[in-house]
Amino acid sequence: MLCRRHGWGLAGLALLAAAAFCSALLIGSAGLRPERALQTLLGGGDDFSRLIIWTVRLPRATAAFAVGALLALAGVLLQALFRNPLADPLVLGVSGGAAVGALAGMLAGASFLALHWYATAGGAAIGMLVLLLGRGGGATRLLLCGVVFASACGALITVMLTLADNGHLRGMVFWLAGDLSWAQRPGLELLAAAIALVVAAIGGRWLNVLGAGELRSAAVGLPTGGARLVVFILSAALTALAVIGGGMIGFVGLVAPHLVRLGFGTSDHRVVAPAAALSGGVLLCLADLLSRTVAAPRELPVGAIMALIGAPVFIVLLRRQTR
Numbered sequence: 062m063l064c065r066r067h068g069w070g071l072a073g074l075a076l077l078a079a080a081a082f083c084s085a086l087l088i089g090s091a092g093l094r095p096e097r098a099l100q101t102l103l104g105g106g107d108d109f110s111r112l113i114i115w116t117v118r119l120p121r122a123t124a125a126f127a128v129g130a131l132l133a134l135a136g137v138l139l140q141a142l143f144r145n146p147l148a149d150p151l152v153l154g155v156s157g158g159a160a161v162g163a164l165a166g167m168l169a170g171a172s173f174l175a176l177h178w179y180a181t182a183g184g185a186a187i188g189m190l191v192l193l194l195g196r197g198g199g200a201t202r203l204l205l206c207g208v209v210f211a212s213a214c215g216a217l218i219t220v221m222l223t224l225a226d227n228g229h230l231r232g233m234v235f236w237l238a239g240d241l242s243w244a245q246r247p248g249l250e251l252l253a254a255a256i257a258l259v260v261a262a263i264g265g266r267w268l269n270v271l272g273a274g275e276l277r278s279a280a281v282g283l284p285t286g287g288a289r290l291v292v293f294i295l296s297a298a299l300t301a302l303a304v305i306g307g308g309m310i311g312f313v314g315l316v317a318p319h320l321v322r323l324g325f326g327t328s329d330h331r332v333v334a335p336a337a338a339l340s341g342g343v344l345l346c347l348a349d350l351l352s353r354t355v356a357a358p359r360e361l362p363v364g365a366i367m368a369l370i371g372a373p374v375f376i377v378l379l380r381r382q383t384r
Contacts, residue, residue: 133341136314157214239364312371
């Protein structure tokens, strides 16, 4: 059973998530004052206000929250799978593999639905290689393998961009840097995040066992090989959906779970999974809000904003892990 303190913490995070989501709807660079935006949300406003709120800001805020939740959940799963607190879809090259797969599908003229399969296959392939080559070498070897494969994926992405049509090149570059401006129907990412959250919360006890090591898993009768494969495929699929929805946005899967563990004082995945999903959604909503307003009317890539936040945090965590 979860203690009352964790329940209050989750309730507080839910309120914070609602506040961040409302801020993304009320604040922007279109010259629409917050009180006028609030009036539009309550059913009033003119045609211009309704266009900005319902057609532009609402889909984008929903996409930001959904992608952030997906990346945070993928980070939780990868950290339990590798038993390493520094595991992250971007650091381990899973995001790069998903981006390579998605770009390959775009160049091949695949449909939007098929792009998800291309991205999932790319992310799973890179993650499997990192898992196999980094096994038994500790955090250092794992991170080195991830950095190598992430660099290789970056080189492949560069080659694909040079082969792309000039008419689509600019959009691809902005998408890779982290771009939520094109999001019109983020319902798929939001639905996937909700399903993954339910699965992770229900399977939180088994994630605890998996993260404790193979001997503990065998002692309680958990089929380690099958469980690791399921967790691995699920994390790759979540990363692929996040990459397609918002491009290569890093550090959400690293920062959100650690903030939750520090704030809640627990590593129980029954608490960490839902709390990290809410925290990831809050982080990306706020990062997207900054990307739209800091240099308005110009728009900054949300992936760059998250990198500026996440890189220092990653360095601090790496130093702590080394000690």
